[in-house]
Amino acid sequence: MEQTFDLVVIGTGSAGAATAQACREQNWEVAIVDSREYGGTCALRGCDPKKVLVGAAELVDRTERMIGKGLQDSVRINWPDLMAFKHTFTDYIPGAHEKKLKDAGIHTFHGHAKFVSEDTIDVDGHRLTGKHILIATGAKPAPLSVEGEQYLANSDHFLNLEQLPSPLVFVGGGYISFEFAHIAARAGAEVHILHKDEQPLKGFDPELVQELVQRSREIGIHIHLNTSLQSIEQLEGEVAADSQPSGAEQLTKGTANQARYMIRANQQDGEQGNQELRLECGLVVHGAGRVPNIMDIQLDQGKVEFGKKGVHVNEYMQSVSNPRVYAAGDCTDSPGLPLTPLASLESQVATHNLLHGNTRKPDYRAMPSIAFTIPKLGAIGMTEEEARKLGDRVTINTFDTSTWYTYKRTNEQTAMAKIIIDTSSRQILGAHLLSGEADEMLNYFAIAIRLHLTIDQMREVLYAYPTPASDLSYMLKI
Template sequence: MNKSFDLIVLGVGMAAVNAANKCADAGWSVAVVDELPYGGTCALRGCDPKKMLRRGAEIIDSARLMQGKGIEPNDLAINWPDLIAFAQTFTGRMPEKIEGGLERNGVTTLHGTAQFVGEDTIEIEGQGRFQANHILIATGAKPRPVDVPGAEHLTNSTEFMRMDALPKRILFIGGGFVSFEFGHIAARAGSEVQIIDRGDRPLKAFDTNLVEKLVARGEEIGVGLRRRTSLKSIATDGVEFIVTVEKNGETEDLHADLVVHGAGRVPEIDRLNLSAANIEAGDKGIAVNEYLQSLSNPKIYAAGDAANTHGPPLTPVAVFEGKVAASNMLKGNQTKPDYRGVPSAVFTIPELTRVGMLEEEAEEAGYNIRVAENDTGNWYSNLRVGETCAATRIIIDKDTDTILGAHLLGPEYGEIINFFGLAMRLSLTTRDLKKLVAAYPSVGSDLGSML
């Protein structure tokens, strides 16, 4: 086996696959290595299987919203083992598909735990040492360590999506994506769900007004939220978990059949022995310059969740960062990642989305703004499906008529947010957007009215 390459990529998620293929296409000798099945978090343990589970919850919710409107949903229920099996029809084939695609492109595929042993050399456990002219770190992220007694009892999102049965009482720790998305799925599947959040404002990156609407919608279907509540310990008596929490200086014991980690993620870099390669890193990942090159070792680049960049921790960002890193390794540092107009979505039911600035951020930046605010719960596209929880808030620069930020809560708004993201990337004005002639009746036809 060749043990010297032009490029070695650590990790085989989306950033890694795109970078490896781009460099291999250019004629470089490339190897990838991962200790887990190929595919990364999104394809195997995150966005993709999660949204397949969400489909079951969507069906349940849609039927209930149409009760008394021609649909009788009383006997409709989620068969959890079958739903998990459905998600695995996708995740089960992805590692082989990804590995096969890499190999057909001439990439050497390696498996095992890798560590640095020099500035351009790694060692793979049981396989020896491998040297490369460039090394790309794209190892992704892992659940943030939780430092309380009994933290070993926490279930993470990966384990959640492998459970054969869904427990009756589920407690989620943290007020972020994981807790809200899985909480909304579990509640529709019949579980009693609570989320504890140590802050006053869950889903902090999203518009406060829309978050509060979503919280109220969640409470209607059984997703409870405890604010300003800190986790102190987790214990078990062999039958249930006893979770001690603190609020306003007073402690309380909560009882649950499952406790799920939803307290954020951190870069998966601590086992790489970065010091052996003189690689600077911090809590947010590998320290890189604007070209995604290590600040301390020019042979090293980083992309995705492993890198400390200005991009949000999203799969599409990892994809284009992988491509940018590959381009800069191939041609010299010429390309910088463009983070304009990158949308994000919380796939609750209904979904909550954002692109660009919050209102307060635009005000702090000194923009002369107009906020186009709409309660869309009575608009035809939502009336049609029985959903009354829907609203939009668009932040517009009065001076240029361009979009500074868009915030949407409602069915299928995860698709509409992409229009706003594209408008921001292309500097389109609201007048440009209103020129759209959309298929009608479609959710997209509401775009102009949102402005």
């Protein structure tokens, strides 16, 4: 079967669906394809369901901090109940998402999209020819090439566990591992993180990361630095090989709580040299980075150039090698961070350029990044290392805010802020935050940097008091 469209979109996440709908509103004939449930990573198996679990973990943490300071009894997470609550946010999305697209007059397809020529893709026998094609396939866990890699769970599996196994081992020291580790630890699991380097959470301020690592260890998370995973072995006698469910089913159903694994890792110790670390656990979760999800769509057939970082795009989000093709989000090699707001920004740019010609470029200034650990870790703008190279032109204000009223009133033991200010323009160049309020506070700095506000303008604002925002005037001084 062959059909022709003005636009064919591959991927139904935040980047793909928005462009499809916007072009359809301009009476384009639009088709959209996904090999998985409609809705994309963020809504179904990423940011949104994760934040539901984080919310419960935050309540546990906040209650524990206040024991003896007005509260008497602690609370516990009931994992099956929490997961049932999470499902109320995700289960309806695929159907509702597809219905919305269909109601708009968009042709929906399920299956694996593969280029067969510069303007045509095949979807399980359906040939879809597009005047334009948008690739918005996101990212997937990076291959680790270790023995027993087939036993690795990933973020999808963790967010669908019916029971929480213990111990849990998270491979990689990025935000996925740390966020899930904090959730699992507050839910009562024994938790380990393996990270191959000295500093985890690359991209965040090292001093604040060090504070978060210390706090993580205080709540019982075992963080093994300079440690590389070597192998995963499923132990005999727990689940018979011929009776196991496979893939995601095995890792999310009750068998995940019965199966046991032995991981072996190489731990580098400066004084004692290399040592082998062995851990027996109930689940090993991949948190060691993601790669563009483009390797199975036959880009070569579409004459779409790509590399390790994704589809090669120009400043208009257009393929550098096939002008019919645009791409947005985590599947591109654009300078944008692999975050949902950046995918949405690139989608808006691609939409504009598809409809009106290449006249708009993404503005990547002020890209806020947040790790939803407990406390939260946030970053935006210039790093301290970058600022130091500018000499006297900048002031770096570093505060231990744990004694400030905002955090002391809930007995928050770990809270820091580092604000980088241009002394000549009096504008904010960067902000790095560690606290329970870091996510919302980061948004104030995003506004200031994006709109070129000075510290004087920020301090002129009358903020409600006492609120976290009312602390801004103390942070913005030269």
